[in-house]
Amino acid sequence: MSDIQTPSKFHNFLNIAKANMRNFSMFLILGLIMIGFAILTDGVNFHPRNFTYIFIQNSYILILAIGMVLVIIVGDIDLSVGSLVAFLGAISVIIYNQLGLGFFETLIVTILIGLAIGAFMGYWIAYVQIPAFIVTLAGMFLFRGLTYIITNVTPVALIDDGFKQIASGSLEIKGFRIAGLDGLSLLVMILAILLLSFMTFRQRNRKIRNGFSVLPFRYSVYKIVSLSALIIFVFSRFAAYRGIPTVSLVLFVVTVLFVFITNNTVIGRYIYAVGGNMKSAKLSGINAEKVMFITHVIMGVLCGLSGVVFTAYMNSALPQAGDKFELDAIASCYIGGAAASGGIGTIIGAITGGLVMGVINNGMSLMNIGADWQYVVKAAILLFAVFYDIWSRKKSGLG
Numbered sequence: 064m065s066d067i068q069t070p071s072k073f074h075n076f077l078n079i080a081k082a083n084m085r086n087f088s089m090f091l092i093l094g095l096i097m098i099g100f101a102i103l104t105d106g107v108n109f110h111p112r113n114f115t116y117i118f119i120q121n122s123y124i125l126i127l128a129i130g131m132v133l134v135i136i137v138g139d140i141d142l143s144v145g146s147l148v149a150f151l152g153a154i155s156v157i158i159y160n161q162l163g164l165g166f167f168e169t170l171i172v173t174i175l176i177g178l179a180i181g182a183f184m185g186y187w188i189a190y191v192q193i194p195a196f197i198v199t200l201a202g203m204f205l206f207r208g209l210t211y212i213i214t215n216v217t218p219v220a221l222i223d224d225g226f227k228q229i230a231s232g233s234l235e236i237k238g239f240r241i242a243g244l245d246g247l248s249l250l251v252m253i254l255a256i257l258l259l260s261f262m263t264f265r266q267r268n269r270k271i272r273n274g275f276s277v278l279p280f281r282y283s284v285y286k287i288v289s290l291s292a293l294i295i296f297v298f299s300r301f302a303a304y305r306g307i308p309t310v311s312l313v314l315f316v317v318t319v320l321f322v323f324i325t326n327n328t329v330i331g332r333y334i335y336a337v338g339g340n341m342k343s344a345k346l347s348g349i350n351a352e353k354v355m356f357i358t359h360v361i362m363g364v365l366c367g368l369s370g371v372v373f374t375a376y377m378n379s380a381l382p383q384a385g386d387k388f389e390l391d392a393i394a395s396c397y398i399g400g401a402a403a404s405g406g407i408g409t410i411i412g413a414i415t416g417g418l419v420m421g422v423i424n425n426g427m428s429l430m431n432i433g434a435d436w437q438y439v440v441k442a443a444i445l446l447f448a449v450f451y452d453i454w455s456r457k458k459s460g461l462g
Contacts (some may be wrong), residue, residue: 071355089400103426104426117229119308119310122376123277123376127148131413134222134362135403137197141359144385144392148372155226166229176362181359231375248301251298267280396408396412
C-alpha cells in the first residue's frame with residue numbers, strides 16, 4: 064500500500080488560491096478598504112449617490128492609468144500627463160467655444176491633437192533615445208506653460224452645457240423603473256452577468272479543445288458567482304441613484320479595448336516582451352523602438368480623452384488643471400501590481416489600483432481628514448504596494 068497521501072480538496076483549493084494570490088489580492092484589499100470605511104462612516108461611503116460619484120470623480124485618473132500602465136510595462140515613465148490633460152482640456156474649450164464645433168467633433172479633434180503630441184514625445188524617446196524621464200519632464204513644464212499662455216492664467220468657461228453629459232450625465236430610459244430602481248441599470252446588470260458566464264465557459268472550452276490543462280468545473284462556477292456578486296453590487300448602487308454614469312460607459316469601453324489589445328494582439332505581446340527584456344525582444348525580431356513609440360502615442364490619445372472628461376466635469380478649462388494627475392496615475396499602476404522594472408502589469412490591475420486610491424480619498428474626505436494626512440496615508444499605501452509586489456514575486460519565484 065502506498066504511503067503517498069492524496070492532497071485533500073481543501074489543500075488543492077489553498078494551492079490554487081496561493082498561485083493566484085497576486086492576481087486577486089488587490090480585489091480583496093479594495094473590498095476590505097470599502098468595508099473598513101463603511102464601519103468608520105456608518106455606511107455613508109456605500110450610499111448610492113456617494114458610490115456613483117466615486118466613479119465620476121476618479122474617471123479621468125482611471126483613463127490615464129490605462130495608458131500609464133502600458134508605458135510602465137514597456138519600461139518607461141510619463142511625467143507630462145497632468146500638464147497635457149490641462150493643455151488639451153483648454154484646447155478643447157477653445158475649439159468648442161470659438162470654432163463652433165459640436166461636442167463629438169471637438170472630442171475627436173482633441174484626441175487627434177493628443178495623438179500628435181504623443182507621437183512627438185514618443186519620437187524623442189524611442190528613436191532619438193533620450194530617456195523618457197527627461198522628455199516627459201520637459202513636456203510637463205512645456206504644456207503647463209502653454210496652458211497658462213492660452214488661458215491667460217484664468218479659468219475659461221464653456222459657452223453651454225454641451226460637455227456636461229460625458230462627465231456627470233447618466234444613461235437612463237425615462238420612466239423605465241423596476242421596484243423603484245433604474246430599469247436600464249438592472250437590464251445591463253443581467254446582460255453583464257450573462258456575458259461573463261458565456262465568456263468564462265467559452266474560454267474554458269477553448270483551452271480544453273487546444274489541449275491545455277484547466278481547473279475543475281466548479282472553480283469556473285466560483286469565479287462567475289463571485290464576479291456576479293460584484294456586478295450586482297455595483298449596478299444596484301447605480302440603479303438606486305440615477306442610473307449608469309455616462310463616464311463609466313466611456314471607461315468600460317476604453318478598458319475592454321485595451322484589455323483585448325494587451326491579451327489578444329501582437330502589439331500587446333510585444334509591449335510585454337520589450338518591457339521584460341528589450342535586448343531579447345530585439346534579437347527575436349521585434350522592433351522595440353516602434354513598440355515604445357506606439358505606447359506613447361496611446362498615452363497621448365488617452366490624455367486627450369481624459370482632458371475632455373475633466374474639463375466637462377469642471378465645466379471650464381482651469382490653468383491649474385491636472386495638478387499631480389501624473390502621480391495619481393503612476394501610483395494607481397504600482398498599487399495595481401505593475402513592476403517598476405517593466406514587463407509586468409495589467410489594465411484591470413491599474414483600474415483596481417486607481418479605485419483603491421479613489422475609495423481611500425473619498426473615505427478620508429467623508430471622515431473630514433485633512434489633506435496633509437491624506438498625503439501621508441497615500442504615501443504609505445504606495446510604499447506598501449511596491450513592497451508587497453516585490454515580496455509576492457519572490458515568494459512565487461518570479462523575483
